[in-house]
Amino acid sequence: xxxxxxxxxxxxxxxxxxxxxxxxxxxxxxxxxxxxxxxxxxxxxxxxxxxxxxxxxxxxxxxxxxxxxxxxxxxxxxxxxxxxxxxxxxxxxxxxxxxxxxxxxxxxxxxxxxxxxxxxxxxxxxxxxxxxxxxxxxxxxxxxxxxxxxxxxxxxxxxxxxxxxxxxxxxxxxxxxxxxxxxxxxxxxxxxxxxxxxxxxxxxxxxxxxxxxxxxxxxxxxxxxxxxxxxxxxxxxxxxxxxxxxxxxxxxxxxxxxxxxxxxxxxxxxxxxxxxxxxxxxxxxxxxxxxxxxxxxxxxxxxxxxxxxxxxxxxxxxxxxxxxxxxxxxxxxxxxxxxxxxxxxxxxxxxxxxxxxxxxxxxxxxxxxxxxxxxxxxxxxxxxxxxxxxxxxxxxxxxxxxxxxxxxxxxxxxxxxxxx
Amino acid sequence: xxxxxxxxxxxxxxxxxxxxxxxxxxxxxxxxxxxxxxxxxxxxxxxxxxxxxxxxxxxxxxxxxxxxxxxxxxxxxxxxxxxxxxxxxxxxxxxxxxxxxxxxxxxxxxxxxxxxxxxxxxxxxxxxxxxxxxxxxxxxxxxxxxxxxxxxxxxxxxxxxxxxxxxxxxxxxxxxxxxxxxxxxxxxxxxxxxxxxxxxxxxxxxxxxxxxxxxxxxxxxxxxxxxxxxxxxxxxxxxxxxxxxxxxxxxxxxxxxxxxxxxxxxxxxxxxxxxxxxxxxxxxxxxxxxxxxxxxxxxxxxxxxxxxxxxxxxxxxxxxxxxxxxxxxxxxxxxxxxxxxxxxxxxxxxxxxxxxxxxxxxxxxxxxxxxxxxxxxxxxxxxxxxxxxxxxxxxxxxxxxxxxxxxxxxxxxxxxxxxx
Numbered sequence: 001x002x003x004x005x006x007x008x009x010x011x012x013x014x015x016x017x018x019x020x021x022x023x024x025x026x027x028x029x030x031x032x033x034x035x036x037x038x039x040x041x042x043x044x045x046x047x048x049x050x051x052x053x054x055x056x057x058x059x060x061x062x063x064x065x066x067x068x069x070x071x072x073x074x075x076x077x078x079x080x081x082x083x084x085x086x087x088x089x090x091x092x093x094x095x096x097x098x099x100x101x102x103x104x105x106x107x108x109x110x111x112x113x114x115x116x117x118x119x120x121x122x123x124x125x126x127x128x129x130x131x132x133x134x135x136x137x138x139x140x141x142x143x144x145x146x147x148x149x150x151x152x153x154x155x156x157x158x159x160x161x162x163x164x165x166x167x168x169x170x171x172x173x174x175x176x177x178x179x180x181x182x183x184x185x186x187x188x189x190x191x192x193x194x195x196x197x198x199x200x201x202x203x204x205x206x207x208x209x210x211x212x213x214x215x216x217x218x219x220x221x222x223x224x225x226x227x228x229x230x231x232x233x234x235x236x237x238x239x240x241x242x243x244x245x246x247x248x249x250x251x252x253x254x255x256x257x258x259x260x261x262x263x264x265x266x267x268x269x270x271x272x273x274x275x276x277x278x279x280x281x282x283x284x285x286x287x288x289x290x291x292x293x294x295x296x297x298x299x300x301x302x303x304x305x306x307x308x309x310x311x312x313x314x315x316x317x318x319x320x321x322x323x324x325x326x327x328x329x330x331x332x333x334x335x336x337x338x339x340x341x342x343x344x345x346x347x348x349x350x351x352x353x354x355x356x357x358x359x360x361x362x363x364x365x366x367x368x369x370x371x372x373x374x375x376x377x378x379x380x381x382x383x384x385x386x387x388x389x390x391x392x393x394x395x396x397x398x399x400x401x402x403x404x405x406x407x408x409x410x411x412x413x414x415x416x417x418x419x420x
Numbered sequence: 421x422x423x424x425x426x427x428x429x430x431x432x433x434x435x436x437x438x439x440x441x442x443x444x445x446x447x448x449x450x451x452x453x454x455x456x457x458x459x460x461x462x463x464x465x466x467x468x469x470x471x472x473x474x475x476x477x478x479x480x481x482x483x484x485x486x487x488x489x490x491x492x493x494x495x496x497x498x499x500x501x502x503x504x505x506x507x508x509x510x511x512x513x514x515x516x517x518x519x520x521x522x523x524x525x526x527x528x529x530x531x532x533x534x535x536x537x538x539x540x541x542x543x544x545x546x547x548x549x550x551x552x553x554x555x556x557x558x559x560x561x562x563x564x565x566x567x568x569x570x571x572x573x574x575x576x577x578x579x580x581x582x583x584x585x586x587x588x589x590x591x592x593x594x595x596x597x598x599x600x601x602x603x604x605x606x607x608x609x610x611x612x613x614x615x616x617x618x619x620x621x622x623x624x625x626x627x628x629x630x631x632x633x634x635x636x637x638x639x640x641x642x643x644x645x646x647x648x649x650x651x652x653x654x655x656x657x658x659x660x661x662x663x664x665x666x667x668x669x670x671x672x673x674x675x676x677x678x679x680x681x682x683x684x685x686x687x688x689x690x691x692x693x694x695x696x697x698x699x700x701x702x703x704x705x706x707x708x709x710x711x712x713x714x715x716x717x718x719x720x721x722x723x724x725x726x727x728x729x730x731x732x733x734x735x736x737x738x739x740x741x742x743x744x745x746x747x748x749x750x751x752x753x754x755x756x757x758x759x760x761x762x763x764x765x766x767x768x769x770x771x772x773x774x775x776x777x778x779x780x781x782x783x784x785x786x787x788x789x790x791x792x793x794x795x796x797x798x799x800x801x802x803x804x805x806x807x808x809x810x811x812x813x814x815x816x817x818x819x820x821x822x823x824x825x826x827x828x829x830x831x832x833x834x835x836x837x838x839x840x
Contacts, residue, residue, distance in 0.1 A: 106727060168633060168803070176619040214585060221464070332832075378485060384585055
């Protein structure tokens with residue numbers, strides 16, 4: 001806890017991110033995760049729920065790693081440009097001494113052969129012989145049976161998010177189905193009298209609700225299944241009813257709006273009405289997203305985010321993202337990080353971990369991070385003009401111009417004039 | 421071109437990646453891209469096909485950026501802890517001199533007010549007055565109408581891949597639909613007598629076909645729509661037939677297998693049979709993926725990849741990936757890059773751009789890249805044990821231990837003990 005000198009905006013105390021995460025995740029029993037078998041062709045980005053063990057060797061046989069001629073290595077010993085040797089071509093399935101057989105990359109090695117001479121190191125003499133001037137050692141240019149993955153070996157570990165190259169390996173092992181964790185269902189609710197649905201006509205004092213689509217999309221990107229609970233008015237009854245519905249249908253609930261300690265601070269109140277409620281933490285020593293709350297209701301996690309879009313984004317990033325990853329069976333999946341130099345000074349609040357939005361770009365082979373000026377966490381374009389953020393520790397009052405920072409990327413890196 | 425001293429494995433010459441890309445993309449007419457309107461709720465990861473212009477100001481009105489009291493700033497001038505001022509509370513829609521009205525974050529500013537005093541800087545006196553001891557300047561704690569995006573401004577540029585925060589901004593502007601580029605269709609064909617479908621029983625000398633799922637998944641990840649053309653035997657007729665079908669149904673075709681300059685080098689032959697064929701390049705000065713070929717058939721691009729999975733991966737990475745991005749309307753979307761120190765020496769071939777697979781991890785705040793030993797491009801586990809690659813230039817014979825390298829990430833970064 002940070003007991004002193006922190007502007008609390010009505011909160012009795014602020015909890016650090018680290019303490020909040022510890023308390024939240026220690027209190028949360030993520031039980032036995034449900035699994036399902038899916039075809040490998042539907043498994044992209046799913047999370048493997050078992051160690052995938054090779055049932056046979058890969059490759060399934062010794063095979064040529066090049067285009068050329070399979071030989072007995074000892075037949076090539078002593079061959080040189082000054083003293084070439086001649087081998088007899090064969091089409092038989094087994095090589096005898098002094099014989100060679102043409103093979104292409106990937107072909108099984110004929111019986112009796114143990115090495116391959118590369119095409120360009122061989123001269124065809126007539127139809128039935130080759131002249132060679134390089135020696136090969138046993139195993140040279142051969143991909144050994146089981147060299148890639150041996151039978152019984154773990155090919156892909158449990159908890160791996162399956163990317164294209166994993167699906168390639170799994171298919172090469174002959175598997176057509178994989179056991180994956182079921183997608184966690186995450187319900188998303190927005191609250192606020194000021195909100196109207198996009199497509200409707202807002203009154204003069206109303207705004208379009210825009211956080212649900214962001215939060216649902218973030219869930220979707222991580223591999224969870226978002227459930228839309230719509231908009232609730234600033235009414236404890238209505239919020240409770242929708243939360244209850246969400247808790248029944250989903251594995252976790254995320255709300256946005258109604259979390260500040262004001263008259264419309266209704267979500268925490270609504271949560272306290274439901275079953276065995278527990279608001280564990282309310283008020284985090286971070287900026288933006290200070291009014292974030294974390295709750296557990298009947299063993300299901302509820303992440304209560306601010307209605308400010310940028311605060312909702314960072315509240316999700318810091319709390320909902322690791323939550324969803326845990327529910328998916330992934331312990332560690334950080335966003336990509338790039339080391340960059342800050343283009344100018346930026347000031348931050350002492351006592352809060354501050355998330356400075358930056359635009360990272362590459363110039364002359366160096367990465368630079370340009371801080372995006374922001375006045376308040378309601379300015380959505382501070383996110384769309386950025387592609388990453390820097391987390392500034394609580395004990396810093398800012399970052400200096402030219403300082404080296406680690407940027408967490410949430411959008412594409414800008415690279416100019418790169419040839420790869 | 422690299423005319424000398426390069427092991428050509430049957431190719432007359434090798435073309436550098438840069439020259440190959442220039443020739444290929446200059447020869448290719450990517451015409452007017454087709455567009456479609458989609459609901460914003462279906463637009464995640466789609467590419468915007470028009471500059472999205474704000475039709476109204478965002479925010480739509482001056483609003484409070486904090487919880488507190490809307491005031492006329494001049495009424496607060498001179499207030500201090502030694503000389504507090506008192507303001508009269510009102511519920512009227514317009515403020516008169518000496519009045520204040522309670523507002524919550526996001527509320528419209530009442531008429532006549534131009535600043536907001538934060539809740540914690542105010543003391544309630546009875547029911548109808550507040551005592552204040554800080555002055556605010558006009559505009560303080562106010563989010564001005566149009567401050568985020570002004571009416572008429574470009575909110576999101578054409579060619580932007582729509583991420584969750586873009587969808588938030590678009591929704592906040594009241595848009596329920598967006599114009600995006602249609603997904604390019606990419607047909608994927610594998611060739612080779614040695615291949616059987618996963619799920620079938622292979623003969624002793626056969627292997628499971630595993631490249632199509634990787635290539636189709638890579639297409640899918642980029643936002644293209646893969647079309648599976650299955651497996652063709654090593655037969656020019658059959659390959660031609662399937663290629664023709666693919667060229668009819670898709671905007672581009674990717675093949676894997678049958679590209680080496682050997683007896684089974686049938687894909688280039690098949691391509692030469694179709695319509696106005698042009699194999700532009702065959703044989704690239706890169707490793708792996710040297711036998712990659714690039715062709716254009718009736719204005720449609722064909723990327724001809726090796727049958728070796730790792731070579732297919734890098735051939736896709738270097739040629740098919742930028743092709744698909746161009747077809748999608750994206751000029752520049754590099755993979756994330758991380759700067760790391762090489763844990764040990766690795767040797768590469770002079771005259772080829774070499775793609776060294778590495779496993780990047782973070783230790784004590786530093787990133788390290790461990791090269792994955794590889795013997796040939798058939799070893800799929802060199803990809804699954806890696807999370808990125810380093811591109812080593814043609815004029816280097818290797819990388820030194822401790823050397824700083826830029827790693828292109830194709831899988832998750834491993835970060836230990838990070839608190840964010």
